[in-house]
Amino acid sequence: MAAHSDDFIDPDSIGVNASTEPSIGELIERRLSRRDALRGLAGVGVAASLGSPFAVTDAQAQVNGPSTLTFKELAHTLDDTQHVADGYDMQVLIRWGDPIIGGGLEFDPATLTAAEQEKRFGYNNDYLGLYPMPAGNRSGDRFLMVVNHEYTNPNLMFAGLGSGRGAALKATKEQVAVEMASVGGAIIEIAREGAGWKVVPDSKYARRLTATTPMEISGPAAGHAKMKTSADPTGTRVLGTFGNCAGGSTPWGTWLTCEENFHFYFDGDAARLADTELGKRYGVAKATNAWGQHVDRFNFDKEPNEPNRFGWVVETDPYDPGSPPIKRTALGRFKHEGCTYALAKDGRVVFYSGDDERFEYVYRFVTSKAWNPNDRAANKNLLDEGTLSVARFDADGKVAWLPLVQGQGPLTAENGFATQGDVLVKTRLAADLLKPTPMDRPEDIETNPVNGRVYVVLTNNGLRKPDQVDKANPRATNDHGHILEIAPKDGDHAAPEGTWSIFLLAGKPGQDAGARYHRATSENGWLSCPDNIAFDSKGRMWIATDGAPSAAGVADGVYAADTLGFGRALTRCFYQAPTGAEVCGPIFTPGDTTLFLAIQHPGEDRNSTFEKPSTRWPDFKPGMPPRPSVIAITKKGGGVIGS
Template identity: 50%
Template sequence: MPEKPSSSRPFADILAARLSRRQALKGLGAGSASLLMAGYGLTPQAGAGTQKGAGEFSLTFKELPHGLDEHLAVAEGYQSQILVRWGDALFADAAAFDPQKPSEAAQLRQFGYNNDFIGFVSLPLGSDSSDHGLLTVNHEYTRPAMMYPGAPDSDKLSEELTRANIVAHGLSVVEVKKQKNGQWKLVLDSPYNRRITPWTPMQITGPAAGSKRLQTPDSPDGVQTRGTYGNCAGGVTPWGTILTGEENVDYFFGGDYSNSGETDNYQEFGMQSRHRGSWSKHFARWDMSQTPAEPLHMGWIVEIDPYDPTSVPKKRTVLGRYKHEGANVHINPDGRVVAYSGDDQQFQFLYKFVSLNRYQPDNRAANLRLLDEGQLFCARFSDDGTLNWLPLKVGHGPLTSANGFNHQGDVMLDCRKAAKLLGATPMDRPEDVEVNPVNGQVYVMLTNNSRRKPDNTDAANPRGPNRAGQIVELIAPKGDHASETFNWEMLIVAGPKDEPGTKYHPQISANGWLACPDNCAFDKLGNLWIATDGAEQYDVADGIWACELSGAYRALTKRFLRTPLGAELCGPFFTPDSENLFCAVQHPGQGSTFDKPSTRWPDFDDSLPPRPSVVVITKQGGGRIGS
């Protein structure tokens, strides 16, 4: 791959050039959202923010001050309910939570650890209910020293404790229902409730399915496989399935892989021969010296049908193998499905998938196959505000057998290598990438990049080192997300508001600045809600900020929620009416131990550790979140 051009231009010069171009792009972020949507061939949704009067602010909540303490805090006039915690029962016959006696059998019937992504789908299927539905929640990773009293480092766990630890990963599916008193409740006898773990049978689909490179003792055909773990963010499809992204899966493996035939691939993915956890010490499946192809079964987007607890989850290889933060789906005007995903690592890439076939609103069975065929692209950003999507297609440019790409399955298995060869732009940890359902534009959360040097910046990644991240807005021409050329704008450059290089609305308050954008969500008005992971480096809690995306208050961020010490805020997800906001509080007390935690949130019981939990935020007296 040609060396990426470096730039030593000051950020102020880059930004000035970008703003000049932005003024030349008619209507972009300068007028009302209704004008913007008209310019891109989109139709405002009912109740959309485009219908508010000129100069009217839709985010009227009283801003929450910055702070950092043991508790979760929300804006005045709002309330939070702990809905489900690590170890809570998902089934009526589940054992009571007892961290003194962890077991595989108990954990299989309980909510898993370190909840990340949350997806809410309404019950019954096809409805838009905001008070009854299914939550699907990712369980990304564990911290044994925080979970179990006196537990050693994770690479020294006994086999018995390792078994319990393994099944704390994966996902939980649980039915939830809002009661007449406004409180939410788990439905423990629900036939939908399910734990999906690293042992759950799954199927590989798409271009890599059946590849000889995927053959293992558990998968002699390279199609059948088991389990998902390292699950970070995700998405909910219009046909009611959940997409979950497998991210930092290298931490689960160990063993010498020098004879695997995959040395370059595994080094690219961060695999190490040393045992960083106990899984590879007790089970041959995670020991690369014994099962060298097993790591290739990880690093995919997995599609799960929460409405069918007997369904087999599908690993959709057409979306590529890398460290997926998640995947989010948009229905293009021509009916094709477009899915966006980021590779969450420093200097990795942004991707887009366009399906071969079209979405059929009345044919769910056909829609369940839409992520089997199509074209994956990687993104190249230009300083002039254009973005080119480069097809990751065998035979295209350098993607030939001379470089190890003998068929399309190889391109998907070596996605990072292919994107580098094509000249995609290395980004500052692209995490959540979502399409705004009101204005039709794409918002990319770029968390940070401590390794970027000052002489290796570009307009989309303007700082080196980058401690606080940025948010980039992508504009599809006339709303056509299948187009191979977009425009892009810098929405926010994060960090303390007075720090050189930041970019915010000029009226931002002392509490409105944020750091390290990670996940995001949109309310029914199209406002952007930003969750962060890394603000504690500035001695303020992580949490949620919200802003409008058009008009006079575009990019005016306001703090809405603070997490407890050590926690990040993940997976914000609104019910259809935007009156309930589900949030995942992950790893409270991070960096401490079971016996001496920095917080015992949410129980504040000396016999219990801090517990990752899902909370639901509602407005006191009811109403839209944010008003």
């Protein structure tokens, strides 16, 4: 989430990690001093003689350049609408407020109630996932689409609240109820219709998860003392999910939605927080919205343990509308950004996740048992047993996975970890003791299906101070982010170690210190603030950005690059979002013929309000505010995206 107003408290900048371990910025510079690190930044033998940052024009790059991507590159923009490369069509699939359950009246934000919103598509769509219909079908023409709904912008949802941080604190009890019904997630059924897509009306699979949906708690932290509340003395039942950012799936066909910035939903007197150490480490102190004013469980003076019941990964079966969502505590509690899987050589399942805050860590969870591809039911509780680890990135290019297991190393009762439940409720505190590497906002982490490597997206970190600049850390700040590449040892994702290198360092070449790409990158190919990524069937990376307008003065968008061959890390601009919006959840249909994107918080600009938004995308109708939406991009006349 990018900060746009002067009085906005950035949820990624609360600065609660006091680790003195070398940061990823320092380690990168050490790696860049070694000749072998440069292979991650330029195609071997390509454009070695280019003297300026943009020595290759767009036309030259398309005709003579090394990239396998042949679309005509889009110019950087920043205006009130969206843009895509020539030769492609864009279709709005579904918008905030569109009915998904039981029909409904035409959307009217002025009369919207919580009961109505629970039947409608939620706000600020983020992660997207596709599940073939029926299960196992390979036609690619019908899917269940799962969608995360991360947070709300009350000043753009409701009239009369004004702009800035104070707007959200003015929401009424009724407006808060609508907000709580707007977050969480959605399951919709979609089908190809001609050259485009449609939402299947009244699908029996259509479903909403909200901040009040009953959910189960499972795994080692279920029933833990710090998970119990007056409403749930067992610590095994909870209402709702929110802060749902990037997510993931499982090989047995379930949806993993990740609770990220949950801390700003809870209000109260921070000095009286029941466990001040735990509250401080997770940033639970002061709300930036009005939930705690109207709902007792969001006031930690009244329910001090309620914040501990969020920050988890939630598993939901999209094929079974009656099944309860389950918070899988074995995967740890932190501000999860993404939970994507790869298979170990012995059939166990490995899940990668980032803790999306400046100076936080990268994690990995390995199931205790192998998954059973022939018996879906046998995998039902596979996520309740396994080993959670945190990453240490060494200057010599080694990455080590450090197990977070009670009784091992410093994770003892004497240090406050008497049970594995303690380790998981207090994952950040447990990880601190193992001295992993503080990262620059680890967000999406994805495995390339072609080369088997793992890519860690680090959006930015502007908190590094000028007096920290030295040969090991040449940037006073990292405003533009970067992407790391991990090669598991022997290609086994469950191996205790691997190697890492730099795929790219974002920013504008020639202007932003440290920006490094393939030397053939054009003047429109550079990017800022990478966030989510996806891979097409050729193993090419598609990068969605969040924060580029503030950091670089260009719209957030989508950029594509080869990960192998002479065009490695040669990024090319494909899509640009409307002002205020970030791009999330890129995902391809089988065969790469459609690219779905989630366009989140359009109009989230300084001074933008319900009455006078900076854009009215996608409807552009008087009186209609901007509406977060999912779009589908296809090639005119059909064909493979990017070609």
